[in-house]
Amino acid sequence: MQRAFTTGTGLGWHEHHPLLFSGTERFFRAGYNAHLVPEWIPALDGVDERLRAGAKVGDVGCGFGTSTIVMAKAYPKSTFTGFDHHSKSIDTAREKAREVGVADRVSFETAGAKDYPGKGYDMVAFFDCLHDMGDPVGAGRHVRETLAPDGTWLIVEPFAADTVAENMNPVGRVYYSASAMVCTPCSLSQEVGLGLGAQAGERRLRKVAEEAGFGHFRRATQTPFNLVLEARA
Numbered sequence: 001m002q003r004a005f006t007t008g009t010g011l012g013w014h015e016h017h018p019l020l021f022s023g024t025e026r027f028f029r030a031g032y033n034a035h036l037v038p039e040w041i042p043a044l045d046g047v048d049e050r051l052r053a054g055a056k057v058g059d060v061g062c063g064f065g066t067s068t069i070v071m072a073k074a075y076p077k078s079t080f081t082g083f084d085h086h087s088k089s090i091d092t093a094r095e096k097a098r099e100v101g102v103a104d105r106v107s108f109e110t111a112g113a114k115d116y117p118g119k120g121y122d123m124v125a126f127f128d129c130l131h132d133m134g135d136p137v138g139a140g141r142h143v144r145e146t147l148a149p150d151g152t153w154l155i156v157e158p159f160a161a162d163t164v165a166e167n168m169n170p171v172g173r174v175y176y177s178a179s180a181m182v183c184t185p186c187s188l189s190q191e192v193g194l195g196l197g198a199q200a201g202e203r204r205l206r207k208v209a210e211e212a213g214f215g216h217f218r219r220a221t222q223t224p225f226n227l228v229l230e231a232r233a
């Protein structure tokens with residue numbers, strides 16, 4: 001950690017103590033259980049209907065796969081693949097899918113955001129991970145290439161306003177701390193090393209989506225802790 005701060009070379013997700021991985025899952029799980037199916041997916045244009053009918057969904061940077069499993073339980077006709085470049089998290093995600101009994105419609109694969117396999121996804125989701133990536137624009141370009149022509153990129157990011165001054169509140173303080181210790185070093189450790197961090201804000205995230213070639217971008221909904229963003233080609 002000291003090396004990361006003194007050299008600026010960053011610290012990869014996999015270099016942290018394993019409790020970060022389980023702690024992150026516990027931190028975000030309540031939000032996904034409460035909001036993802038009843039609020040966030042219905043706020044996207046036509047996506048709930050598509051997932052009810054049977055759609056192909058990718059969940060990139062899925063960690064322990066909690067968001068993937070929450071969606072799979074709600075949409076039994078759809079198929080879901082969770083991707084993460086951290087293979088130990090993928091092992092845990094597979095175990096969880098088996099325990100919950102959704103392994104028939106969910107699979108998990110170790111893959112990075114710029115090279116995960118498959119094409120024709122109706123939705124590709126990034127939950128609380130785009131800002132951790134070194135090359136979020138490159139990741140967005142890969143999403144464009146792998147989405148169906150009318151597919152949706154769902155980006156859930158920590159809630160943030162566009163200026164530091166506006167983020168000087170209890171939620172912003174928590175996220176800036178996590179960002180300095182985990183998210184920004186993670187991004188700096190990867191190719192490009194953009195270092196968006198957990199308080200990027202909608203304006204900066206819109207720029208990422210536009211640079212990746214997405215023509216439509218909007219805030220679909222929000223909670224005090226989450227920005228829920230929708231991008232389409």
Ligand SMILES: C[S@@+](CC[C@H](N)C(=O)[O-])C[C@H]1O[C@@H](n2cnc3c(N)ncnc32)[C@H](O)[C@@H]1O
Binds near residue numbers: 089111129
């Ligand atoms: C803050 S965690 C979020 C995990 C999960 N989406 C959740 O909400 O619980 C960020 C995740 O992004 C993954 N990640 C970071 N950079 C990545 C990349 N370039 N490609 C794929 N996964 C990446 C990390 O391994 C980690 O599991």
